[in-house]
Amino acid sequence: MLTVSGLKRLHIFVSFDLQDGECVALQGPSGVGKTLLLRSIADLDPNEGTVKLDGTLREAMPAPAWRKQVTYLAAEPGWWSDIVQDHFAAWDDALSLVVRLGLPGDCGPWPIQRLSTGERQRLGLVRALMLRSRVLLLDEPTSALDSASAAAVEALIAERIASGTSVIWSTHHDAQARRVGSRIFAMRPDGGIKESRP
Numbered sequence: 001m002l003t004v005s006g007l008k009r010l011h012i013f014v015s016f017d018l019q020d021g022e023c024v025a026l027q028g029p030s031g032v033g034k035t036l037l038l039r040s041i042a043d044l045d046p047n048e049g050t051v052k053l054d055g056t057l058r059e060a061m062p063a064p065a066w067r068k069q070v071t072y073l074a075a076e077p078g079w080w081s082d083i084v085q086d087h088f089a090a091w092d093d094a095l096s097l098v099v100r101l102g103l104p105g106d107c108g109p110w111p112i113q114r115l116s117t118g119e120r121q122r123l124g125l126v127r128a129l130m131l132r133s134r135v136l137l138l139d140e141p142t143s144a145l146d147s148a149s150a151a152a153v154e155a156l157i158a159e160r161i162a163s164g165t166s167v168i169w170s171t172h173h174d175a176q177a178r179r180v181g182s183r184i185f186a187m188r189p190d191g192g193i194k195e196s197r198p
């Protein structure tokens with residue numbers, strides 16, 4: 001279980017628990033602070049408060065180890081090499097997910113720039129999924145995708161949730177929030193969250 005208690009970052013101040021195998025949809029107007037919140041939970045930006053995974057404080061482990069367990073995925077993932085497969089420790093193991101999300105099976109040696117925005121978004125998701133994190137913090141993970149590709153992503157994440165992964169899923173689409181989330185957190189301009197059921 002992820003426990004967030006008194007997390008403070010700029011105007012944001014939130015507390016909540018996220019159970020194993022639970023998906024919460026995170027909503028709110030553009031600029032309200034959804035990305036700030038997700039990045040803070042992953043400890044990518046300075047923030048205050050208590051964040052624990054199964055009772056273990058994030059301060060108890062090196063930041064990279066925390067981020068491997070509590071993984072933030074940006075809507076536009078970053079790339080540190082020109083070549084697609086260089087971003088994977090085991091490209092052959094990633095191939096089935098790559099193909100499942102509709103990317104060409106021979107794209108491993110391609111330059112990243114050859115991929116479309118939506119293809120890069122799906123590749124970033126595969127890269128995150130390969131970590132087998134306990135918690136996925138997905139920042140508008142289908143924002144660049146057509147409805148069929150978005151459905152493929154939703155189905156894949158649903159499988160991970162069913163096997164115990166916890167997810168916070170930021171989305172501007174109300175219907176998607178209701179489909180994926182067992183709870184919905186609406187971020188308010190004052191930096192709090194209002195919880196509801198879909």
Ligand SMILES: Nc1ncnc2c1ncn2[C@@H]1O[C@H](COP(=O)(O)OP(=O)(O)OP(=O)(O)O)[C@@H](O)[C@H]1O
Nearest residue numbers: 010028029030031032033034035036037140172187
């Ligand atoms: N380091 C910072 N210092 C001050 N303000 C910041 C900083 N980083 C982000 N902000 C501001 O905080 C606000 C929240 O940004 P955030 O990216 O979290 O919004 P969001 O809800 O994810 O929006 P969108 O739906 O458009 O992605 C924005 O107004 C942004 O400019």
